[in-house]
Amino acid sequence: MNKKWTAREVSLEVLTKVDKEKAYSNLQLNQALKEANLSRVDANFATELIYGTIQHLNTIDWILQPFLKTNKLESWVRSLLRLSVYQLWYLDRVPVHAIVNEAVNLAKKKGHKGIASLVNGVLRNIIRNKDQIRFPTDLNDVKRIALEHSHPDWLVERLIRDYGIEEAEEVCRSNNIAPHTSIRVNPLKITRDEMMEKIKEELGEDTEVLPSPLSEQGIRVKGRGNLALTHWYKDGYFTIQDESSMLVAHVVDPKPGMFVLDAAAAPGGKTTHLAELMQNQGKIIAADLHKHKIKLIEEQQERLDLHIIETLHSDARKIKEQFGQVFDRILLDVPCSGLGVIRRKPDLKWVKAETDIEELTKIQKDILKNVSLLLKPGGILVYSTCTMTTEENQKIVGEFIKQHSDFRLDQQIANVLPKAINEKLDTRQGMIQILPHYFDSDGFFISRILRIK
Known part of the structure; x- marks a missing residue:
């Protein structure tokens, strides 16, 4: 990449790859920033442009649509228009003439005069009509929230079903706020x-x-x-590490000298937290399905000067073939839809489908059933996800408890949670669901399960 690229050129490059190749924005951004050699101010601006455009994608497309004579645009042209509308609509501090001039110059550089003319015409038309652009007033709650806060209809519908209209709207609003x-x-x-x-x-x-x-x-x-x-x-x-994620190891509450399993451990953030809480005494088996991710756990252990973590390349559903009923504590942070981390990965809104959840629940049930066999009587298993769907969370755990009489949810979970959580959430069921707007942190589900015999 040319080292003299501007923040907007980097943004356009990343957004085009995300749109055309369904690439992950965070990975593309990190790579682009390494190559572009931007100043810190420009790197921050590029980051804001990329994430902001993706966060507000369907609202931006709704604004654009009436001003386009064709939908048959090249991916980079569509991305350039989206990037420019994001600035016009959401960034008050950027002068309007600078937005248009930069967009036209980029269009000339990457395309030809015809494309530059199209970009110029569309943007100036939007600017002239900006005061007349209003969201429809006759939308139902799903459509209104989806448009105003830029989320897919299916996700809004699901959030309303699980949490009600007000909470659903708060979740969607907070998903568009950059995390600290x-x-x-x-x-x-x-x-x-x-x-x-x-x-x-x-x-x-x-x-x-x-x-x-x-x-x-x-x-x-x-x-x-x-x-x-x-x-x-x-x-x-x-x-x-996000603060909601930090809670998970505290709920596991491992003690020095214990034998602990982290059954889906990569990249190792929660694993190393367990080791710190154990004061680097005892043993942790950190397993993961993906061989190339095992190295990430080992790198984190070395960086933090820990030595009690032993990595294992294994499918969580098959670990029972290598161990018996030997673990004092088990952490099961299962693969999930990830809808609680949309603030950090806004592309998730647009790449995830409702059908993904059904497939994931089959895997989650299978993992929980098989891994639970490895817990000692009197031991504790923590099942957690970074998502907010009841199918992946409360229903999975509830069904497991009904089918396994030797396990029960731990109503004493409050004792290992901080005051802020206990004041906000009802912990009496032995599980908690954090939504992003509760504490300005990621959406997370955490349950604590006891083996009683």
């Missing part, structure tokens, strides 16, 4: 207070550093800079 960075301090190397002081001193007053309300190891960081590039990260002082 959160880190999990490694208590074997540094305290949370010490780490917060170091960040404040080095990154300056522009950076907001706050303790997480969801984890004693968590810190919220709002401001500039990529913390993964710092020497603290490389030296193992912290792990970058």
Whole structure:
């Protein structure tokens, strides 16, 4: 990639690949930023343009549609128009003339005068008519939320069914807000207070550093800079992890000296958290189906100076062939639809289909049934997902408990959860569902299951 590319050129390149090749935006963005050599300000702008355009995709297309004489546009032209409309509609700080001029120049550079003329005409027409563009007032709740907050109809319908209209709209609204960075301090190397002081001193007053309300190891960081590039990260002082995700290991509540299984462990964020809570004493088997991801777990263990994690390449459904009823604790963070992390991966809204959920539930049931055989009587199994569908969460766990009389949900889950969770959520069933707007964190489901005999 040309090192003199602008933020908008990088954005157009990434958005075109996402549209044309169904590539993952976060992976494409990381690669593009490495090659483009943008300043920090331009890299942040490109990131905002890419994620913002994808977040608001169907609203942008609705705005564009009346001003297009044809839908037969090349992918890069469609992406350029979407990128420009995002700026016109959602970014007040960018001058209108700059948006149009940059779009026309990009069209000339990548195409020809005819395309540049089309782009110029469409954008100027939208600008002239902007005050007249209004969402329809006669839409039902599903259609209205889907259009105003840019989500697919099927997902809005499902959220309304499970949580009601108000909660569904809050979920969709929060999914379009850029997440802050959160880190999990490694208590074997540094305290949370010490780490917060170091960040404040080095990154300056522009950076907001706050303790997480969801984890004693968590810190919220709002401001500039990529913390993964710092020497603290490389030296193992912290792990970058969402606060909802941090809760999972706390609910497992492993003790030093225990024998623990993380049955679907890659890339290793929760595995290493378990090891930290065990004070690096005992043993963790970290298994994963994907061989190339095993290395990620091993790299994290080495970076954090941990040594109790033993990796295993295995399908979670077949681990029972290698172990008996031997584990004190089991973490089962199963493959899921991932709808709780849309804030971080906005493409999920558009690439996931409702039919995916049905396929996933079959796998989830199978994994839970087979892995549960490895838990000792008196042991604890935590089933968790980063999604919000009842089919993948409450229904899976409820059905398992009904079919297995030697297991029950742990109503004492409140004892291993922070005050903020206990004040907001009902923990009496032994499971919790976090929605993104509750704590400005990812959507997560966590259940705690006891083996009683």
